[in-house]
Amino acid sequence: MNLDRDRLWADIETLAGFTRPDSPWTRRAFSPEFDAARAWLARAFAEAGLAVRLDACANLIGRRAGAEPGLPVLMSGSHCDTVPAGGRFDGIAGVAAALAFARALRESGTALRHPFEVVDFLSEEPSDYGVSSVGSRAIAGRLSPEHLAMTDAAGETLAQAIARAGGDPAALDRPLRRPGEIAAYVELHIEQGRVLEAAGLPIGVVDRIVGIARHALVVTGRTDHAGSTPMDARLDALAGAARVIAAVEALARDLTGKPDYVVATVGKIAAFPNAANAVPGRVEMVLDLRAGSDATLAAFPELLKSRCDLGPLGFEIAPISLAPATLCAKPVTEAIAAAADRLGLGHRALPSGAGHDAVNAALVAPAGMIFIPCRDGRSHVPEEWCSPEELHDGARVLAETLLDLDRRL
Numbered sequence: 001m002n003l004d005r006d007r008l009w010a011d012i013e014t015l016a017g018f019t020r021p022d023s024p025w026t027r028r029a030f031s032p033e034f035d036a037a038r039a040w041l042a043r044a045f046a047e048a049g050l051a052v053r054l055d056a057c058a059n060l061i062g063r064r065a066g067a068e069p070g071l072p073v074l075m076s077g078s079h080c081d082t083v084p085a086g087g088r089f090d091g092i093a094g095v096a097a098a099l100a101f102a103r104a105l106r107e108s109g110t111a112l113r114h115p116f117e118v119v120d121f122l123s124e125e126p127s128d129y130g131v132s133s134v135g136s137r138a139i140a141g142r143l144s145p146e147h148l149a150m151t152d153a154a155g156e157t158l159a160q161a162i163a164r165a166g167g168d169p170a171a172l173d174r175p176l177r178r179p180g181e182i183a184a185y186v187e188l189h190i191e192q193g194r195v196l197e198a199a200g201l202p203i204g205v206v207d208r209i210v211g212i213a214r215h216a217l218v219v220t221g222r223t224d225h226a227g228s229t230p231m232d233a234r235l236d237a238l239a240g241a242a243r244v245i246a247a248v249e250a251l252a253r254d255l256t257g258k259p260d261y262v263v264a265t266v267g268k269i270a271a272f273p274n275a276a277n278a279v280p281g282r283v284e285m286v287l288d289l290r291a292g293s294d295a296t297l298a299a300f301p302e303l304l305k306s307r308c309d310l311g312p313l314g315f316e317i318a319p320i321s322l323a324p325a326t327l328c329a330k331p332v333t334e335a336i337a338a339a340a341d342r343l344g345l346g347h348r349a350l351p352s353g354a355g356h357d358a359v360n361a362a363l364v365a366p367a368g369m370i371f372i373p374c375r376d377g378r379s380h381v382p383e384e385w386c387s388p389e390e391l392h393d394g395a396r397v398l399a400e401t402l403l404d405l406d407r408r409l
Contacts, residue, residue, distance in 0.1 A: 001104045005392040011096040016088035025088050029081040029123035030161045037080050049106040057138035058122045058167035066115040072183040073115040079124035087384020094188040095120050097395035112406045114183055121357045128152040136360035141175030182365035183409045184332055187358045188398045194377030195350050202393045203340045203347035204371030205333050209359050210290040211325035213297045220314035223281030238271050238280035240313040247307045260292035261351045292351050294324050326359045332368030339400035370397055
């Protein structure tokens with residue numbers, strides 16, 4: 001099969017063009033730019049010979065029938081929404097590569113045994129309603145009534161937004177796909193890190209998507225006058241918080257690779273009373289912890305406490321949220337690695353440190369991901385970049401993987 005590299009790249013450029021002109025590359029879910037991109041995608045899906053529909057969660061799906069009735073679907077895709085001032089490849093690359101495969105099937109007259117679906121999941125990025133991976137949550141039945149009742153700044157509920165996008169919120173009280181309905185889900189994505197680029201490798205075979213735990217960290221001391229309180233009489237919560245932040249970084253460095261991938265970040269902090277002439281009496285922080293195993297996620301808080309001797313200061317850790325680690329399906333990862341080998345493309349196994357729609361797809365189907373390099377590992381920024389050759393290589397591996405899975409599953 002011949003995947004048209006130039007047309008694949010043109011699709012990326014076209015989709016990227018649906019952006020707020022004052023903030024490239026911004027295409028928020030439910031925005032006019034998003035609606036325009038979706039309209040273009042629907043036409044492109046139809047031109048590729050796909051039957052186009054929106055499901056109850058307004059996931060955009062293009063379907064090609066299979067030759068053997070009754071077989072479950074092979075699915076590939078990603079999302080076309082972006083973070084504010086994001087990049088041109090996160091999500092878009094997966095949708096465009098799956099579309100390129102569908103075009104190649106049509107143009108070559110290749111018949112798959114299984115039906116094949118290209119999916120553009122609704123709102124993978126954190127939405128204005130406070131929830132992410134909206135469309136893929138729905139296929140696994142993980143979009144709750146509480147999620148649907150969440151509102152944006154204007155007071156519109158997520159349910160209302162989904163209806164505005166063409167979905168049917170009343171039908172989201174059950175999973176949109178059942179186990180056994182999807183034979184495999186394979187997603188192409190930029191790595192969003194530096195591993196492949198540093199190794200000079202064109203392909204990453206994702207073996208797991210890390211679990212993500214967030215915790216509230218609170219250090220308490222006493223607010224006093226900054227000028228008249230001697231140093232030995234202070235209970236400075238911000239000084240204690242600095243020791244906690246240093247301990248978070250040191251612990252993550254010590255744990256990583258033994259045997260898991262581990263990263264930890266304190267990216268949100270608020271000091272009170274936050275005045276130049278007052279000793280801080282309370283500091284609130286959020287710890288973002290990611291690891292390749294749930295055991296590491298569970299152990300980290302107590303290990304952190306054991307490292308933080310703050311003397312008379314108070315220190316509390318409370319869980320906020322938890323998304324368990326997701327192992328990619330071995331038959332899919334093996335098919336990806338074998339496809340890269342047949343194409344003469346070097347590869348390595350690696351974890352994904354970011355969440356993806358594949359996390360929810362894995363709850364109802366064998367799932368796997370293909371990573372391609374991105375320059376300097378940068379993502380969610382306007383400078384996000386991969387080359388036409390890197391994108392084409394990834395799309396070729398995706399196509400070969402899907403053809404292999406169609407034969408074997």
